[in-house]
Amino acid sequence: MSNSTLVHEVEAGSIAGYDYGRAGVAPSPVSLDELRQLEVTIGWSAEDAKVLQRHGDLFRGKAEQMVDSWRAIIGAQPHLAKWFFGPRRQARR
Numbered sequence: 001m002s003n004s005t006l007v008h009e010v011e012a013g014s015i016a017g018y019d020y021g022r023a024g025v026a027p028s029p030v031s032l033d034e035l036r037q038l039e040v041t042i043g044w045s046a047e048d049a050k051v052l053q054r055h056g057d058l059f060r061g062k063a064e065q066m067v068d069s070w071r072a073i074i075g076a077q078p079h080l081a082k083w084f085f086g087p088r089r090q091a092r093r
Contacts, residue, residue, distance in 0.1 A: 019025045030038070038044075052059065059066070074080045
C-alpha cells in the first residue's frame, strides 16, 4: 500500500487555507509510517486514491455537505462527541 496517501501533492498548493509543505507549518504528529498503518487499518488503497483524484470536482462541490453530514454522525456518538465538542458544547471548527 505504498504511496497511497490522501493528499495529491500537485493540487495541495491550490487549496485555499491549506498550508501543506509551506515553511512555518507545524509538523504532523503522525509519521508517514503511522499514516501507512492507518491506511491499512481502514482498508485505504492506491485505487481509492485514484478514485478520489478522478472525482475531485464532485467531492469539492459537495465538501461542505459531506463535512456537515460527518459532523452529525460524530456528534451523535458520545464516545466521539467528547472530542468534537468544546467545553460549552459548541462544535469545534
